[in-house]
Amino acid sequence: MLLLDGRPVRDAVFDELAKKVAGASRAPGLAVILVGDDPASRVYVRNKEKGCDKIGFLHRTHRLDADTDQATILALVDDLNRDPAIDGILIQMPLPSHLDSDRILAAVDPAKDVDGFHPVNLGLLVTGKPNTVACTPKGVLRMLAHYDIPVSGRRVAVVGRSVIVGRPMSLLLNLKGQMGDATVTMCHSRTPELPAVTREADILVAALGVPEFLRREHVAPGAVVVDVGINRVDDPSAKKGYRLVGDVAAAEMDGHAGALTPVPGGVGPMTIAMLLENTWEAMQRREGGDRD
């Protein structure tokens, strides 16, 4: 079984962005809004900052108290929308439950929505003329391309219908053209006989957020398994008291699946690479430059 390592693909994206930034008139700017002190969110934000530093992007993180009110956040989003040095605005999810996430996401200027979660950007994906595409689905496609795994004409099962991964992933795979043209089945918690359905797939994308949910019985022999899940499970033997596992029972894939993205080190590194690429592309569009 081939392990699909995301780190060299991420590094290649970083290298290319660093080269572009070095030749650009100014550095792209990414603003992050982090509300509260969720430990996982803090790690994600720290990794984004590190990525920016590595390739020469400006970054600015607005760390707000967990009880910050909606109006304050909307006013900050508005400021960032107008700030010429900021090309990308990222609202770190999840937000505390007293906040209206939908409204806050919709307040971001679609041109600066580097997460691709704004309704306009999701809608443009439906029309087949995407602007900014959500980072994780985009990263999955990029990684498959890197490892010469075609999706065109193949059957793909996407398990999980989240707005962040499952739905944009299936739309993207379904687009016309070489990087799409897959026949996609969207599976979820209400899919009866899930193993029979997912076994029809040449490529299986797991994005349901349940630790090690997908077992050998869900996977056709030789299938490519993309594990988007990142779950913390308690592990007293681990230094931090937990370990990270995906949505796939990785140990059961060996000698069965054709390829697997490991957790960690598979899709995860791609997400941040695509976030930074989206920020670069947003800057290019704002500057009226060429889009690559």
Place this chain on the structure above:
Amino acid sequence: MLLLDGRPVRDAVFDELAKKVAGASRAPGLAVILVGDDPASRVYVRNKEKGCDKIGFLHRTHRLDADTDQATILALVDDLNRDPAIDGILIQMPLPSHLDSDRILAAVDPAKDVDGFHPVNLGLLVTGKPNTVACTPKGVLRMLAHYDIPVSGRRVAVVGRSVIVGRPMSLLLNLKGQMGDATVTMCHSRTPELPAVTREADILVAALGVPEFLRREHVAPGAVVVDVGINRVDDPSAKKGYRLVGDVAAAEMDGHAGALTPVPGGVGPMTIAMLLENTWEAMQRREGGDRD
């Protein structure tokens, strides 16, 4: 085989809307922009006007020459966006090829986009919190509900990935909740071994726009077949020189499929009923009234 007649379902929607309009403070207003003289488009527009007359909606059709320029149409859309008497704006498709359809559709105020084609409205469908939903997919769901055909937990194949039908249809079927929760496979021209894929489906939605493309081999015995296609084929024996056929070879379904929507008289009548319902709902939202 059960024939799923759309006309009584449409009539029930019309009756309910007529009752609501009779009790409303003003009539909902629908504006239609028709560019050029495509014969099929003229028939569609005429039917929409008739529907409006029947239930007491105001309607206004702007008939423009085929060579009308983009700026003129955008200015008209802008006027209609501001017009308080107009709740719904419909751009009759297809537009002549010198016009930028995407830009014109995106210029319509999403609150008045009763076709559900604006990127914001398509995007809200992806987020699972739909505002206005495209008429044909909405009509298909309504008709299935009317005939007590559940979609939740069932496998559905949608053939054709258009922005008007296939893509919103699959998103709608995939939503969480009683009227969604289907496991949907999106099929298209690049799906290999199509008959094997579509035979997995309990419900098959044909929306590819190719006359009588889907045959008996594509359909599982007992499956429900929803034929969205409306194609004109030459027929010298017909009074008009053509007849209407769907995307399904209807004659081959008898004694095989469990149910079929006929063409004409199946999905077609539902589309106009949903357009008028969307216009009513748009008025309710604009007036700040309750949404039903």
